Amino acid sequence: MFAGGRRYRGLKELAKRKAIKNGDAFPVEIRTKEEAIELSLAENFQREDMHPADSIRAFAALRDTGMDAEEIAARFGQAVSFVYKMLRLSALAPALIDLIAKDQLSLEAARALTLTDDHDQQVKVCKAANGHAHTIRRMLTTEKVDTTSGAFIFVGRDTYEAKGGTITVDLFSQGAEGFADQPELVQELAEDKLHTIADEYRAIG
Numbered sequence: 001m002f003a004g005g006r007r008y009r010g011l012k013e014l015a016k017r018k019a020i021k022n023g024d025a026f027p028v029e030i031r032t033k034e035e036a037i038e039l040s041l042a043e044n045f046q047r048e049d050m051h052p053a054d055s056i057r058a059f060a061a062l063r064d065t066g067m068d069a070e071e072i073a074a075r076f077g078q079a080v081s082f083v084y085k086m087l088r089l090s091a092l093a094p095a096l097i098d099l100i101a102k103d104q105l106s107l108e109a110a111r112a113l114t115l116t117d118d119h120d121q122q123v124k125v126c127k128a129a130n131g132h133a134h135t136i137r138r139m140l141t142t143e144k145v146d147t148t149s150g151a152f153i154f155v156g157r158d159t160y161e162a163k164g165g166t167i168t169v170d171l172f173s174q175g176a177e178g179f180a181d182q183p184e185l186v187q188e189l190a191e192d193k194l195h196t197i198a199d200e201y202r203a204i205g
Contacts, residue, residue, distance in 0.1 A: 052086075053101035059083055060090035085111070085171050093119035096126060105131055111171035112136040115144075115179065137172075144168070144179035145186045152180055155189040163189065 014020045062072050069087060073080040089110055090097070096113060099105035105126070112133045113122045121140075129135035145152050147167060152160070161167070165185045170178040180186050 051101060052089075052107055053097055056086050056089045056097060056100070059086040063087055063090070088114050088169075088171055091117065093122050096122060099126075106133065108133040109136055112140065114171055115140040115168055141179050143183060144181060145183045146179055147177050151190050152186055155186055155193060159189055159193075160186060 015022055059072060063069075067075070069080055069083045072078070073083045089100075089107075092110060092113055096105060096110065100107070100110055109126070109129075109131050113126060113136055115137065116122060116125070125136055125139050129139060147153075147157065157167075160180060163185060164182075166181045167176075168178050168181055169176055
């Protein structure tokens with residue numbers, strides 16, 4: 001991997017114009033792959049026109065070197081929430097990220113597709129919904145429970161997660177809201193809590 005592609009092309013143009021010789025030596029800095037990725041991203045972030053797909057791929061590459069969202073955010077002056085969302089989007093099927101790069105899939109629709117981790121399902125739903133975000137969300141949440149729903153609030157997030165329940169964060173939300181992946185567990189816990197409350201009332205007559 002190398003950085004400085006524009007400089008390299010500039011040198012080739014100078015050689016073409018015979019302003020320099022092909023045998024001329026120029027200093028280069030040898031960097032590790034991790035350093036090259038970081039330098040490239042830092043350079044690209046100075047461009048106002050950096051495409052979202054480039055950010056998604058760049059953050060994913062940094063994560064793969066061992067950096068977490070907090071480290072990436074601190075290193076590049078970005079909000080942790082922004083980095084987290086880019087990393088979530090990087091988990092989309094590669095074909096979908098390619099569509100984002102070609103401006104054939106909106107970020108709104110891409111965020112909706114993160115409601116499932118199944119790449120085949122992501123692609124299938126995207127095609128069926130014709131890339132419409134609201135249709136995608138509806139298709140992917142029909143069997144899930146919204147964490148802002150009365151039933152889930154009644155059960156409580158801590159209780160649900162303590163029983164092994166998982167939550168898929170909704171990238172449209174401002175915080176950690178999303179959808180409970182095990183609706184049957186929410187129902188079971190709600191019924192248990194209702195029975196406990198009923199028993200307490202019976203005990204006091």
